Amino acid sequence: xxxxxxxxxxxxxxxxxxxxxxxxxxxxxxxxxxxxxxxxxxxxxxxxxxxxxxxxxxxxxxxxxxxxxxxxxxxxxxxxxxxxxxxxxxxxxxxxxxxxxxxxxxxxxxxxxxxxxxxxxxxxxxxxxxxxxxxxxxxxxxxxxxxxxxxxxxxxxxxxxxxxxxxxxxxxxxxxxxxxxxxxxxxxxxxxxxxxxxxxxxxxxxxxxxxxxxxxxxxxxxxxxxxxxxxxxxxxxxxxxxxxxxxxxxxxxxxxxxxxxxxxxxxxxxxxxxxxxxxxxxxxxxxxxxxxxxxxxxxxxxxxxxxxxxxxxxxxxxxxxxxxxxxxxxxxxxxxxxxxxxxxxxxxxxxxxxxxxxxxxxxxxxxxxxxxxxxxxxxxxxxxxxxxxxxxxxxxxxxxxxxxxxxxxxxxxxxxxxxxxxxxxxxxxxxxxxxxxxxxxxxxxxxxxxxxxxxxxxxxxxxxxxxxxxxxxxxxxxxxxxxxxxxxxxxxxxxxxxxxxxxxxxxxxxxxxxxxxxxxxxxxxxxxxxxxxxxxxxxxxxxxxxxxxxxx
Numbered sequence: 001x002x003x004x005x006x007x008x009x010x011x012x013x014x015x016x017x018x019x020x021x022x023x024x025x026x027x028x029x030x031x032x033x034x035x036x037x038x039x040x041x042x043x044x045x046x047x048x049x050x051x052x053x054x055x056x057x058x059x060x061x062x063x064x065x066x067x068x069x070x071x072x073x074x075x076x077x078x079x080x081x082x083x084x085x086x087x088x089x090x091x092x093x094x095x096x097x098x099x100x101x102x103x104x105x106x107x108x109x110x111x112x113x114x115x116x117x118x119x120x121x122x123x124x125x126x127x128x129x130x131x132x133x134x135x136x137x138x139x140x141x142x143x144x145x146x147x148x149x150x151x152x153x154x155x156x157x158x159x160x161x162x163x164x165x166x167x168x169x170x171x172x173x174x175x176x177x178x179x180x181x182x183x184x185x186x187x188x189x190x191x192x193x194x195x196x197x198x199x200x201x202x203x204x205x206x207x208x209x210x211x212x213x214x215x216x217x218x219x220x221x222x223x224x225x226x227x228x229x230x231x232x233x234x235x236x237x238x239x240x241x242x243x244x245x246x247x248x249x250x251x252x253x254x255x256x257x258x259x260x261x262x263x264x265x266x267x268x269x270x271x272x273x274x275x276x277x278x279x280x281x282x283x284x285x286x287x288x289x290x291x292x293x294x295x296x297x298x299x300x301x302x303x304x305x306x307x308x309x310x311x312x313x314x315x316x317x318x319x320x321x322x323x324x325x326x327x328x329x330x331x332x333x334x335x336x337x338x339x340x341x342x343x344x345x346x347x348x349x350x351x352x353x354x355x356x357x358x359x360x361x362x363x364x365x366x367x368x369x370x371x372x373x374x375x376x377x378x379x380x381x382x383x384x385x386x387x388x389x390x391x392x393x394x395x396x397x398x399x400x401x402x403x404x405x406x407x408x409x410x411x412x413x414x415x416x417x418x419x420x421x422x423x424x425x426x427x428x429x430x431x432x433x434x435x436x437x438x439x440x441x442x443x444x445x446x447x448x449x450x451x452x453x454x455x456x457x458x459x460x461x462x463x464x465x466x467x468x469x470x471x472x473x474x475x476x477x478x479x480x481x482x483x484x485x486x487x488x489x490x491x492x493x494x495x496x497x498x499x500x501x502x503x504x505x506x507x508x509x510x511x512x513x514x515x516x517x518x519x520x521x522x523x524x525x526x527x528x529x530x531x532x533x534x535x536x537x538x539x540x541x542x543x544x545x546x547x548x549x550x551x552x
Contacts, residue, residue: 023364024523027357028516033508035356036515039068039349043323044341044501051340052327053089053298053376061323062299065348065373069303072356077302077370077392085300087376087386088232094122095290096225102286103251104134105258109286113251120224121245123291124193124204126233130242130289135202137259137280138162141270142170143195144186148537149177150273154199157277163203163285165247165255166192167270168212172448183450184539185458189213193244203243203287207252207263214449220246229379231386232295243287259283298324298375300383302392305358307526309366315397317526318370318465319354320384320456321347321404322377326496335498342500347404348373350515357519367399367526374456377405384459391463396551399531400426401467402522403457408510410487413473415440416514419451424466424534430521437517442473464544466532470518472510 021029042048042064049057066083076083099115113119123130141153143166151171170178170187178184185191189206196204210216224246247255249263256263259280269275301323307313325340339345355371370393374383388395408416416434421427421443431441444451452458457467476483486505494500525532534541 023361024520027360028519030357030360031353031512031515031519033512035353036346036349036508036511037502039352040341040345040502043345043348044339046337046339048339050327050338051323051325053324053379054296055327057327058298058324058375062301065301065323065352068352069355069371072352073359074303074305074355074371077304077372079392083301083303085302085387085390085392087298087300087383089229089296089298089376089379089382090126090232091227091229091294091296092122092126093227093292093294095292098288098290100286100288101245103255103258104284104286106282107134107284110258111251111254113247116221116225117248118251119205119245119247120220121205121243121287121289122224122228123242123289124197124244125240125242126293127242128291128293130287132203132242132285132287134284135287136162137165137255137283137285139165139256139261139266139278139280141266141275141277142167142186143192144170145195146178146186146539148539148542151177153270153275153277155276159196159277160200161202163205164196164199164201165280166204166206167267168192168206168208171271173271179447182447183453185453185462186539188450188453193241196244197240201241203241203245203285205245205247207249207267208246209249209267217248229296229376229382231382231389243289255280255283298379298383300375300387301373303355303371305355305362305365305369307365307368308363312366313368315367315399315531316370316393317367317522318372318393318398318401318460319351319404319522320372320374320401320460321351322374322383322456323348324375324377324379324383325500326378329498332498338496338498339501341502342406342409343495344377344405346407346409346511350404350407350511350518353515354519354522361523365523365526369522369526370398377456381456381459384456388459388463394547394551395460395463395465396547396549398460398465399528400522400525401457401460401465402426402518403455403460403467403469404518405455405469406471408472408514409506409508410472410476410483410490410510411479411507412477412510412513414438414475414477415442415473416517417442417444417471417473419444419455419469419471420457420467422535423452423538424468425532426466426468426521426525429524429532430468430470430517433517433520433524437513439517440475444471445474461540462543464534464540464547466534466544470514472514
């Protein structure tokens with residue numbers, strides 16, 4: 001591929017500094033609001049067409065990332081000496097006009113449900129056609145098996161050949177289990193579908209309510225009604241459930257009533273540890289689905305800087321940022337390009353600038369640094385998931401992951417938010433450096449929404465890597481008293497829209513300050529004698545210990 005691009009890559013390399021400053025502070029000073037903005041301006045320009053996977057915009061972005069890292073002096077991150085890891089993807093499109101779901105009572109059809117309006121469903125085993133009649137239903141509450149909390153909703157019930165009906169979210173009434181009101185992975189829809197597969201179920205349906213999902217039915221309709229993508233799997237996928245899906249609250253009430261059950265009572269019953277699965281006697285389900293499939297691919301881009309300590313250089317800190325966005329969509333007021341300036345040209349810029357600064361500190365780095373720019377995040381964290389399943393570095397050799405997804409672009413704040421605060425020792429290090437700067441570290445203000453499981457660090461956490469997801473603070477400095485309301489309004493209007501562009505409110509002084517904080521913290525971790533760790537009892541602690549034992 002020809003990578004002689006028409007723009008000049010805005011990286012200032014290997015400054016010559018006064019010897020009076022410590023090397024780390026010299027490197028920090030190379031990260032400026034101007035240098036951060038320069039990458040964002042390029043990546044979010046119309047020329048890059050919104051950076052969607054398998055498009056010209058992705059090609060331009062991958063070229064830009066490679067040329068920037070080559071100019072900095074970052075080495076390729078793949079074993080074969082390249083910068084690129086291919087991500088095989090499979091697209092699935094359900095034919096809505098042919099999708100049906102009928103509820104039967106004692107063998108007779110009682111309700112014919114409408115696709116999108118009443119239910120969403122799709123084949124989960126890559127089948128082109130799903131045809132089920134009179135499928136048995138089993139309500140399994142939250143459908144959670146969590147031995148660390150002495151919680152098992154299945155109680156050894158045989159679920160093979162049944163469609164499992166799930167309550168969304170996870171138990172929140174007891175602060176001693178499931179982290180209280182915070183949503184753990186057990187509460188995510190993806191866990192429910194994975195558990196149905198693990199248990200050998202015929203299918204899986206999640207009851208949608210706005211409180212348990214955190215969003216209305218329209219999100220379900222829009223997200224699952226369009227073409228969906230997954231990692232392309234090798235071999236037979238026939239062992240998976242026939243289908244996965246969602247059912248509206250209204251029709252869930254009707255379903256339970258036909259089974260002689262009260263939905264509200266059943267949802268409440270799921271809150272108790274002694275809950276047992278409830279057969280939905282007398283009711284069954286007919287499901288017909290048709291889907292078409294298409295192959296495509298995206299790419300991860302990886303670069304690395306090797307550490308200098310012979311004993312530690314095979315251990316890594318991994319910096320992640322997804323470079324993809326939504327590409328070109330239907331025009332809104334004449335604009336069809338989703339530029340993705342905040343989401344996530346800003347995060348990519350932060351990682352590129354940290355890579356440039358680390359190159360200046362190469363002799364001072366005991367461990368190595370891996371800069372992982374992932375693709376297909378907007379399709380469901382697929383690039384980072386692929387890396388976690390096909391890692392270029394054994395997860396047991398990664399001490400920490402800093403994930404940059406959305407940055408502070410509206411000015412300086414007295415605080416910084418850490419999604420994952422208190423879950424592992426990374427947040428302790430960041431908090432130490434924040435205190436030195438007179439700043440305050442705060443936890444996720446909306447833990448019930450499960451943001452920890454909605455960006456790329458989660459893919460790394462699932463294989464045991466201690467991970468942190470910094471978010472912008474909210475206590476703005478030298479701004480009007482109501483400025484946070486302006487920021488919230490801008491975020492609501494511009495998120496995943498053509499409006500995600502650099503605008504007159506942007507002020508990267510806060511981003512500069514935040515990246516300095518993350519750089520100092522990560523430099524400490526790169527040089528610490530000990531690796532980072534999950535807190536005792538965290539849901540990822542056990543897999544971490546397993547990975548440490550397996551590491552070469």
